[in-house]
Amino acid sequence: MSFQISNLYELAPELSMTLLALVVLAVDLFVKRRVITVAVSLIGLLVPLGFVLAQQFSGQYEHPKTIFFGMFIVDHYALFFDIIFLIIAAVMILASYSYIHKYVRSEGEFYALLLFSVTGMMFMASTNELITIYISLELTSIPLYVMAGLLRTDEHSAEAAVKYVLLGAMSSAILLYGFALLYGLTGTTDLGSIAVSIGKGVQDGNVMLLLAGGLVLAGFGFKISAVPFHMWAPDIYQGAPTPATAFFSVGSKAAGFAALIRVFMNGGLWQENLHAMVLIMSVVAVATMLLGNLVAAVQSNVKRMMAYSSIAQAGYILVGFIASFVSRSGSGNSAVLFFILVYVLTNLGAFSGIIALAHATGGERIEDFRGLAKRAPALSAGTALCLLSLAGIPPMAGFVSKVFIFTAAWSAGLGWLVIIALLASVVSLVYYGRIVKAMYFEAPLKEERLSTPLGLSSSITLTTAALIVLTFAASIILAATNPAAISLLTALK
């Protein structure tokens, strides 16, 4: 438990990521060429990736290893999320290469902020202690607030940033309140000890625990944009520079879920108050799916629509998590991890397409996308495939990931939740299909062909290819998600 120098190896991915962010900041100071900053960032990402893969395949972390007085944990769950975050960083750097200077003047800072935020996300997945979780959450969020406001001359962007800061601060306060109650009930901030304490039967009664759980859910609900804590998402998605929006939609959400699931599973909250807690979570999940999908269907701005779509997707993820929470097994979380990986890739691909198309046509409304299939066939096809994946149409991986979640939930006895989720996904077909319809069925506004810059076309090609491959190679990913999901439950065994 105590501090050893050799423990720095467990921390190596996060450490190298921090260093990389500092290096990028320094490089940007002296070299004002974007291509160099980007190259340094992309190549630099290989270092943390190398550490993560080395830890993943070393076989040393079959049983979770806690270091630094139990504050930091390395297990398959943390490593899986580390890989997701590194993928996000890499694709974001690729996708923002071509256009970021059109959106913001300070390009170097954009990359540094991105890398700092990703560092925070990696910490969020690997901390095992309430205060560290809170600090990593802030490390993740503060760069995000800045990124939302990077369009300094744009009113919408400034408004988005202010809204984001205020609502973010409020949600942090709610989360802290929940943490404080947990500490008050159990006398410890260490998740493992909290689990043991709850297992023995907390002293101050179950209602307090329920309240604590509800507050934690609300605090993270903001990050994952679950209804009723979703209000910020559409405005901020619309106002922020599109590359930053893409980053919020995947990074913030994945990190929020990483920490949420960690607190609830490792913290052993599933040992008490099961019915009431499950009811609260189910209500949140149902509201998230229904509101997200129904409101998305009436949006006319693509970025707002994607905001509601990401709300809806959070609802599906919650369904999988609830399945694990109810059945006290890894099945739901394993499906959730697969789903998050697929969601991240899909949204990154869809946003790459939207950034490119919106920039080429100069508008972000759905009608601005009319007839793009004739003007930019490859790009439109990639975007359409990503949208189909979000809707859950095979052969894209979105189909398999949804089936996994629904299967896990069904086997946990949550058939009614599955039925609602299935009906909600019919609605989702309408709005994803609307963009496909605009791109393919309608006459183009102009005839000239659109050219796609290299960074965006490579990011969309990579993600689309990955989505098709994931369908066929699902077993390989599941071989990694299963131990990850099970490692969450080992704390009490």
Next chain:
Amino acid sequence: MVAIFSNALTWTLLLPVLGALVTLITPERIARWAALVFTAATFALTLWMFFSILGGPQGFAGFGSLNNPQFAVNVPWIHFSAGALQFNINYNLGVDGLSLPMVILNALLSMLAIIGGWKKNRVREYMALLLLLEAGVMGVFVSLDLFLFFLFWEVELAPMFLLIGIWGSETIKHGMPGRVYSAWKFLLYTFFGSIFMLAGILLVYFKAGGMDASMLYLSQHLVGGTVSFLGITVGAQLLIFLLIFTAFAVKIPMFPFHTWLPDAHTDAPTEVSVILAGILLKMGAYGLIRICLSIAPAGMQAFAPWMAVIAAINIVYGAAICLVQTDMKKLIAYSSVSHMGVVLLGVAAAAGLGGANFRMAAITGATVQMFSHGIITGMLFFCVGVIYDHAHTREIAVFGGVAKRMPLLATLFTFAGLASLGLPGLAGFVAEYMTFTSSYASWPVVTIISVFTMILTASYLLWMLKRVFYGPFNAKWKHLLDADVREAIPLFVLSAFIVLVGIYPAILINVITPTLQVLMHGFGVAIR
């Protein structure tokens, strides 16, 4: 890996996909031929499978059944086990006497569709999507794992949505171009149906132990008992049947879920209509026989009286509404509703009260009807497509006596019409005769009502042919050209099949009978 790629059925799926890729990357001149070559290769492969079984030691008996599928491959694909949950999807393919005719029909019609669509604009994308559609539909007919079946069932949505939506007709419907309206309607109806199927599949999978989703396993380990949901208790068999059947009912299409079909047909381009009527509708009927009959026999039996009644509505209502159609294509679309009703009636009779022999004959009739409706309606749609391409209208009223200008097409169209109304000696007669004679044993009243539709069928088809091709010549059409060689090829090929099945139906019946015997035997045991 070797097991997968050395399997012929894998290649019936892969060849169209490869063809789609080749079509997309080659220049237009080569792309057409590439598409044709790949569909022809797929067709040749399916024929080779047919004849290699036929030439095998067992001959017709060698087509096997669900218990003994041919060209089978069963490899684990996704094995997901966590805690108590086991979720297994196997790459489980195989054909038998029920699915092989459908596989051949799919390959044949896809190949003819490529020939028919030779001159489309944006031809590369058109053919690539047709090829992807072929692959998806092929997967439905060859997969023997329920989850895999569901995956392929959904694969077909996206290509079909795009095919109707991009190349469909511009006629304004409900404030938007008809192609857009119909593509949406098709997509939403089908997707809505299929979510029920997923729920049904999950239900049966976990009820049966949650280990194996193969159709064989589920047909041998029938689930029983009841399911309680929101305070309502239903028999598990009936619930599973209803959930899964909803998807098939939309696809067949069964009244009252049929309204997407006339829209989709009138707005789809010719070749897509051919595929839609010829193959996609059969996916529903195939699923009904393959899945519902074998894994939810008791549910099927409980629903059979209702199905018989709905079948009669399909038959009579579909035919009656044909009489008032002014658009040739819409008329044929509604005739599909009527003819698919015959399939429903056959299946309902097979699950009904008649003696074992009658029930066997009824299901055979339904299966023959699936095949013959595929080739006959495919041919009718091709004929309408030729007229439309030449005259740019499908309104029956504006024609008159055009047989003078289009003698070849008039002959072939009349031939297809006669086949459709059930002229003895042609494919339609065999199927309908078999179905009606045997369904009488199970549902006499329904059958008597349905049989009278033969008169309606004859009248709407002959009346349409008379108004378009015969009677006084409308001078407006004196520059109309007859079908050229390319347009005539699909028509001649299909008429050859119609005559073959009509004169020598044994070639089809002998193939499907052994399979259906096993199926009906299992059904009989299950419901006793």
